[in-house]
Amino acid sequence: MSTSSQKVKYPFWYGGAASMIACLVTHPLDLAKVRLQTATTPGQSLISMIYQIISKEGPLKIYSGLTASLLRQATYSTTRFGIYEFLKESYIEKTQNPKPSTAVLLPMSMISGAMGGLVGNPSDVVNIRMQNDSTLPIEQRRNYRNAIDGIIRICREESVGSLFRGLTPNLVRGVLMTASQVxxxxxxxNILVDNVHMDPTKKSTHFSASLLAGLVATTVCSPADVVKTRIMNAKGAAEGSAVTILTNAVKNEGVGFMFRGWLPSFIRLGPHTIVTFLALEQLRKYKIGMW
Known part of the structure; x- marks a missing residue:
């Protein structure tokens, strides 16, 4: 994310809004990723999973849990992007250094990611459950009407603490995702501009950099993402603690389960990253909400 020479204070919510726009584009891929990660038997591909969802549940089902996904971006991404930009701009103002080094940006991004993971955890729990609900036996389905209904019912039927299931791997994922992605x-x-001599203002440069960031972020975050998904999808304490769930998964499926759904994760995260940054730049260009 390049810094601007103009000292413009952009709204805190720009990152979250851009991520919500990207969510509308990539939600079907995110749904397929969750289904692959929670499957107890490996082997299905991204295409076969999407085809299965459409053929067995209907075309509209590829947007199952959309309200929860949007709420997740509104909380998680707004927090992580907002805090990151605040910390970065504060550093630039204090040091008068328009280009902070990686050593400076890395801890900023890690703090931002952890805070985003904490704030976004409740909506993430609902998101995972809504996306995976159709795969459960009828008697075990939760049938949340929307994200807000899901949060209310979790508090009523389980406990407020259930909204923070999988918090540890979610915090780890938030740190890894924000640090690796941003x-x-x-x-x-910078490499593309300085070494490959690409134009820093062109969308092709942003596209290439975003894809590389998506590749790194997907690989780094995959283990924490899969473990988080398994824990959040578990039904109460009956299925054991996080350690038990992880131990059983490794024992029954092998260590490779931690990279289950890597391809759909990358296919989703690449476009998601691209659309997020493009939307973010448009929000800044037209100064939406700054009148």
Whole structure:
């Protein structure tokens, strides 16, 4: 994310709004990723999973849990992007250094990611459950009407603490995702501009840097993402603690389960990253909401 020479204070919510726009584009891929990660038997591909959802549940089902996904971006991404930009701009103002080094940006992104993971955890729990609900036996389905209904019912039927299931791997994922995605994007963009001589203002440069950032972020975050998904999808304490769930998964499926759904994760995260940054730049260009 390049810094601007103009000292413009952009709204805190720009990152979240851009991520919500990207969510509308990539939600079907995110749904397929969750289904692959929670499957107890490996082997299905991204295409076969999407085809299965459409053929067995209907075309509209590829947007199952959309309200929860949007709520997740509104909480998680707004927090992580907002805090990151605040910390970065504060550093630039204090040091008068328009281009902070990677060593400076990395801890900023890690703090931002952890805070985003904490704030977004409740909506993430609902998101995972809504996307995976159709795969459960009828008697075990939760049938949340929307994200808000899901949060209310979890508090009523389980406990408020259930909204923070999988918090530890979610915090880890938030740190890894924000650090790898944002910092890698900056590094990749600088390399493309300085070494490959690409135009820093062209969308092709942003596209290439975003894809590289998505590749790194997907690989780094995959283990934490899969473990988080398994824990959040578990039904109460009956299925054991996080350690038990992880131990059983490794024992029954092998260590490779931690990279289950890597391809759909990458296919989703690449476009998601691209659309997020493009939307973010448009929000900044037209100064939406700044009148």
């Amino acid at each position: 910092v890698t994007y900056d590094i990749a963009k």
